[in-house]
Amino acid sequence: MSGGVDSAVAAARAAEAGHDVTGIHLALSRNPKSYRSGARGCCTIEDANDARRAADVIGIPFYVWDMSEEFHEGVVEDFLSEYAAGRTPNPCLRCNEKIKFAAVLDRGLALGFDAVATGHYANLRTGADGLVEMHRAVDHAKDQSYVLGVLTQDQLAHSLFPLGDSTKPDVRREAERRGLLVADKPDSHDICFVADGDNGGWLDEKLGEQALNRGGDILDHATGEVLGQHAGTHRFTIGQRKGLRIGHPAADGQPRFVLDISPVQGTVTVGSREDLRIDALTGIRPRWCGTVPSLLQGPEVTVQLRAHGAEHRARVVVAGDDVAVELLDPAYGIAPGQAVVIYEGSRVVGSATIATTSRTVSA
Incomplete structure (x- = not known):
């Protein structure tokens, strides 16, 4: 429970469905004031208090788990090293991979819980092969399957996304009906560990003289x-x-x-701008939501290259830990370090980190 409206309604729905729910807020910094200030839905003392009040209204136990060390090592340090190397990382995707569906899920399973439920907008279904499939949310404007594309089959089998069939306005109206004070709380957009939203200034401070030189x-x-x-x-x-x-x-x-x-x-x-156009890329460190593919092609195969970005028709070839993507619809301004998430229709196949981008040179 981040302290925002989505996770509050997700917890309420899970409890109403008959699950034995415990609310967990993640303390991601030993000094919350060093992260973003103000009630923005993540990582502040105000957010922890909002989450606690929501849990009281729902009538579920509530705890704060200190994940600051894991978050710093798995997300913040990765962000710093990627930028220092000239790449553009996605810290929200890394947080899902390293923290929410790894460290938190592992601790939850060890304590006897069955799953982690979050306020992400995505849908889970059981496929014909018995595997759990992740699909885009009904509300495509809020769909968050891109930042969840790093989840493995085992993690999906222990995940719940109660908001996948709802729109954001519906969730806010439901929160108001339930008496949750976060019903009108603004969404968070900036990187949670950059207090004022000034990424360059924050990197100057953290990288120090190494960066300034x-x-x-x-x-x-x-x-x-x-x-x-x-x-x-x-x-x-x-x-x-x-x-x-x-x-x-x-x-x-x-x-x-x-x-x-x-x-x-x-x-x-x-x-x-035309110099930014690419029609091919390579990916490394793939993570597959189910069976590992070797070749993906056809009208239903698309890739997404940014959170809430457009879909691009594509042909994908997988060879071990290398993923080659041919874009049938060109993209612009794609950077190494970002994620390429692969879809078949609405189903998420998997994700990889973009290593290189290229453009076919016409003869």
Whole structure:
């Protein structure tokens, strides 16, 4: 129970369905004030109090579990190291993989519980082969199957998503009917461990002199011309347009975007939006929700490359721990470190971390 409306209603529904429910709030920082301030639905003292009040209204036991060490090692350190290497990680996906459905689930099973229930918007079904399948939520605008694509079959078998068949407005109305004070609480959007939402400033502080000494050139992709200087490659992501601080416009008057980040050379390369287009990528460290595929193709195969991003028709080839994806619909601004989540229709097949992206060069 994060302290937000979704997890509160999920707990209420689970209890109403006859499950023996215990509310758990995760303390992810030993100093909550060092994480995001304000009642935003995650990681603050206010959120812990909101979760406790919701549990009291529902009438279930409530505990706070200290997961700060696991969170720091599995999520925060991963975020730091990925940015330092010029990649763009997804900390919410990593939190699901390392914390909510690993550390929490393991502790819950050891204590005699059967499953972890969360307020994520996704659906679970039993397939014809007897395996548990994860599908997109009914509310596609709130669907969170992308950040759950790292879950294995064993984890899915011990998971519950009570909100998968609902829309967000329905959940808020239900919370109000149930007397839950979080009914109108805003959703959280920023990274929970970045207090003010300033990722670059936070990375400056955490990476210290190592980051501040990484200033270098901003280069033009087409000409190799030095267009300006930057204060650290960690302040940029692939596809970024704002904050480049380039002194003069492009020859065609169009905006420039970040195309490449090289921490070793200390360079950031920029170019046109069309230069961002990719139609192939490779993935590593795959995690499969069920049977490991070897080849996925056909009209129902799609991939999603960002949380709440568009679906792209694709052809996928799997060889051991390597995943090759051919995009039949091109994508723009995709960065190594992000996740590619593979679907067949509404079913999640699995996920991999993007290692490289490429563009087919026309003859």
